[in-house]
Amino acid sequence: MSENEELKPYQLPLEHPNYAYPRARNPYAARLAEFEIKAFSDSDTEKRPGQWLSEFADTSAKTPLIVEIGCNTGHVVRAWAERSPENRYIGIDWKFKAIHRGLEKAAKKSLKNLLFLRANVWRLGYIFAPGEVDEIHIYCPDPWPPKSQWKKRFLCRENFPVLQQSLKSGGILHIKTDHAGYFDWIEEAFAGQEAGWETVSKTRDKHAKHPNPEKLDIPEVTLFEKIFISKGIPIHEWVLRKK
Numbered sequence: 001m002s003e004n005e006e007l008k009p010y011q012l013p014l015e016h017p018n019y020a021y022p023r024a025r026n027p028y029a030a031r032l033a034e035f036e037i038k039a040f041s042d043s044d045t046e047k048r049p050g051q052w053l054s055e056f057a058d059t060s061a062k063t064p065l066i067v068e069i070g071c072n073t074g075h076v077v078r079a080w081a082e083r084s085p086e087n088r089y090i091g092i093d094w095k096f097k098a099i100h101r102g103l104e105k106a107a108k109k110s111l112k113n114l115l116f117l118r119a120n121v122w123r124l125g126y127i128f129a130p131g132e133v134d135e136i137h138i139y140c141p142d143p144w145p146p147k148s149q150w151k152k153r154f155l156c157r158e159n160f161p162v163l164q165q166s167l168k169s170g171g172i173l174h175i176k177t178d179h180a181g182y183f184d185w186i187e188e189a190f191a192g193q194e195a196g197w198e199t200v201s202k203t204r205d206k207h208a209k210h211p212n213p214e215k216l217d218i219p220e221v222t223l224f225e226k227i228f229i230s231k232g233i234p235i236h237e238w239v240l241r242k243k
């Protein structure tokens with residue numbers, strides 16, 4: 001490609017303001033509209049910053065908006081939505097099939113306080129307006145163990161300011177991982193950014209004092225977390241509040 005040849009929007013770097021997703025060819029992409037529960041995908045997820053609460057019925061500006069990043073089929077966020085109909089929830093995942101399955105399950109319970117986004121979370125700053133979200137939950141994200149893949153880790157130095165920007169004052173960032181190395185990475189990535197945050201709680205073994213953690217169920221734990229608990233793998237947790 002010559003220097004004068006203009007890049008197409010999907011060829012731009014992911015962090016570029018004018019980036020646009022290429023046309024989805026996944027067979028599940030067109031099926032996200034099959035359900036009454038709303039779902040948005042790709043560049044369509046970036047057309048509503050500051051307006052997400054308006055996508056729900058019977059919602060005021062004070063209604064809490066809670067986001068789970070990497071929700072898979074939404075087993076946790078669906079349980080939250082069922083338990084707390086007064087809140088509004090958004091589940092985000094990269095896989096079309098997982099989002100479709102989450103919609104299918106949410107529709108069976110008519111969860112009108114939940115919607116799903118199929119999006120790349122590295123575009124989070126284009127999805128939400130500053131101060132739009134009350135809570136962001138990131139549970140057992142892919143740790144990308146090989147050193148050559150560490151650049152793919154979402155909880156990195158560059159993304160903490162984006163997460164902070166998306167949260168309201170007093171908003172919560174809740175992180176859980178089974179991977180000790182990734183937790184070390186998160187601590188290093190966070191270093192130097194403490195001024196904008198308050199640590200609510202932090203532990204290297206969340207369930208150490210629980211009498212029988214194997215009896216914990218969703219949404220107190222995730223599906224992956226249940227597996228790690230059964231194998232005796234400690235869960236590292238960090239809860240932060242935006243100042």
